[in-house]
Amino acid sequence: MADGSSETKSSNQMWGGRFASGPDAIMEEINASIGFDKKLYAQDIRGSIAHATMLAHQGIISAEDKDKIVHGLDTILSEIESGTFEFSRRLEDIHMNIEARLATLIGPAAGRLHTARSRNDQVALDFRLWVKEELRKTEEALTGLISAFLDRAEEHAGTVMPGFTHLQTAQPVTFGHHCMAYVEMFGRDRARVRHAIEHLDESPIGAAALAGTGFPIDRHMTAKALGFREPTRNSIDTVSDRDFALEFLSIAAIAATHLSRLAEEIVIWSTPQFGFIRLSDAFSTGSSIMPQKKNPDAAELVRAKTGRINGSLIALLTVMKGLPLAYSKDMQEDKEQVFDAAESLELAIAAMTGMIRDVTVRADRMRAAAGSGYSTATDLADWLVREAGLPFRDAHHVTGRVVALAEQKRCDLADLSLAELQTINSAITDKVFDVLTVEASVASRTSFGGTAPAEVRKQIAWWRARN
Numbered sequence: 001m002a003d004g005s006s007e008t009k010s011s012n013q014m015w016g017g018r019f020a021s022g023p024d025a026i027m028e029e030i031n032a033s034i035g036f037d038k039k040l041y042a043q044d045i046r047g048s049i050a051h052a053t054m055l056a057h058q059g060i061i062s063a064e065d066k067d068k069i070v071h072g073l074d075t076i077l078s079e080i081e082s083g084t085f086e087f088s089r090r091l092e093d094i095h096m097n098i099e100a101r102l103a104t105l106i107g108p109a110a111g112r113l114h115t116a117r118s119r120n121d122q123v124a125l126d127f128r129l130w131v132k133e134e135l136r137k138t139e140e141a142l143t144g145l146i147s148a149f150l151d152r153a154e155e156h157a158g159t160v161m162p163g164f165t166h167l168q169t170a171q172p173v174t175f176g177h178h179c180m181a182y183v184e185m186f187g188r189d190r191a192r193v194r195h196a197i198e199h200l201d202e203s204p205i206g207a208a209a210l211a212g213t214g215f216p217i218d219r220h221m222t223a224k225a226l227g228f229r230e231p232t233r234n235s236i237d238t239v240s241d242r243d244f245a246l247e248f249l250s251i252a253a254i255a256a257t258h259l260s261r262l263a264e265e266i267v268i269w270s271t272p273q274f275g276f277i278r279l280s281d282a283f284s285t286g287s288s289i290m291p292q293k294k295n296p297d298a299a300e301l302v303r304a305k306t307g308r309i310n311g312s313l314i315a316l317l318t319v320m321k322g323l324p325l326a327y328s329k330d331m332q333e334d335k336e337q338v339f340d341a342a343e344s345l346e347l348a349i350a351a352m353t354g355m356i357r358d359v360t361v362r363a364d365r366m367r368a369a370a371g372s373g374y375s376t377a378t379d380l381a382d383w384l385v386r387e388a389g390l391p392f393r394d395a396h397h398v399t400g401r402v403v404a405l406a407e408q409k410r411c412d413l414a415d416l417s418l419a420e421l422q423t424i425n426s427a428i429t430d431k432v433f434d435v436l437t438v439e440a441s442v443a444s445r446t447s448f449g450g451t452a453p454a455e456v457r458k459q460i461a462w463w464r465a466r467n
């Protein structure tokens with residue numbers, strides 16, 4: 001604390017040259033990132049090995065020192081992975097923890113590793129590598145979810161259910177078609193992921209603090225060694241940029257929004273009132289007091305994770321919005337948001353994939369609901385246009401009167417007699433009954449992207465070829 005005790009602390013071994021004393025305890029606490037950036041250890045070590053190899057190749061350090069550095073870094077990697085590595089908050093972050101340990105292991109050669117680099121390009125590199133890997137995992141997870149949906153869609157290409165607008169029964173659709181709507185959504189998410197991978201595929205290492213370096217480094221060599229397409233072009237932008245993190249979070253927020261809408265439908269559909277689906281025991285919970293209950297907790301939590309993920313996006317946008325170029329310590333706050341969102345998204349996609357694979361579809365309940373609420377009224381209006389030559393607006397009016405009559409008689413459209421229908425419009429013939437069933441309704445919607453089972457099967461085939 002600010003009681004003068006900091007005077008006695010030793011100054012930092014990495015940058016302590018111009019410091020007479022070490023930091024106040026609160027300074028150390030607010031400054032340290034090791035608590036969360038230790039997650040970047042593997043990326044940090046990979047980056048350092050590529051950097052040291054390049055330095056030796058360019059004659060900036062000796063081959064002997066490079067070998068010592070690489071060997072020491074390999075040792076540190078296994079120490080961290082076996083849990084024997086001691087992380088120290090006094091050493092601030094993952095970069096300095098690893099470098100300090102390297103000095104203990106190999107002596108003065110360790111001090112040569114940081115030639116022609118700064119923690120600014122180092123952290124940009126580590127974090128980019130981490131986000132790139134996470135995007136690949138997300139891509140794979142989305143592919144799994146899409147595949148679960150394709151299987152269910154195939155099974156239920158002909159299963160009729162009510163389609164909704166305003167959550168009011170609108171027109172009959174098939175459950176397969178509804179599933180394919182989510183395939184489109186998650187397919188777009190995956191396309192955004194792929195695009196983001198391409199976007200971030202530039203290597204930051206070698207930008208140094210912000211201005212580049214006078215050492216004859218080869219940034220193309222490190223870029224290649226680290227699996228990047230090419231090096232970044234502007235050293236100032238390189239250490240200032242967190243677009244790759246923001247893109248990850250934006251993609252995560254949109255995907256989470258899709259997952260949340262799906263979760264909401266699962267919650268509604270699994271109520272006894274709807275009863276369209278039954279969740280498996282594996283993805284629901286019971287109530288401690290009400291024995292009859294089966295709760296869709298997994299769906300509810302997926303819905304709730306969206307809040308965290310959106311929060312992370314807003315948090316990082318807000319951190320970045322006022323920062324002058326180039327690096328500012330504010331940017332250290334980027335990692336926790338991304339780590340938390342990544343964990344939430346991974347879990348949400350996995351839970352959703354499990355729910356979709358396991359869910360029991362209650363086709364009888366869907367069929368019954370599909371026929372209620374005069375869902376084939378549009379089919380009647382379309383029939384009047386096609387067969388009786390009415391303008392659509394007039395057909396809409398006639399159909400409205402037919403619905404009113406059915407409502408008054410408390411029956412479905414198909415239950416009205418031909419005579420009753422003809423009292424409203426004499427052009428109606430008994431052929432109209434062909435379009436009043438929900439099966440006929442869905443089968444007739446053969447427009448590209450429509451709900452007819454044949455069309456839904458085409459959509460499934462299109463996606464199968466791309467998944």
Ligand code: ARG
Pocket residue numbers: 033037093119120123327329331332333
């Ligand atoms: N721990 C820091 C971060 O995450 C590393 C970069 C520190 N750079 C500096 N100039 N202090 O942002």
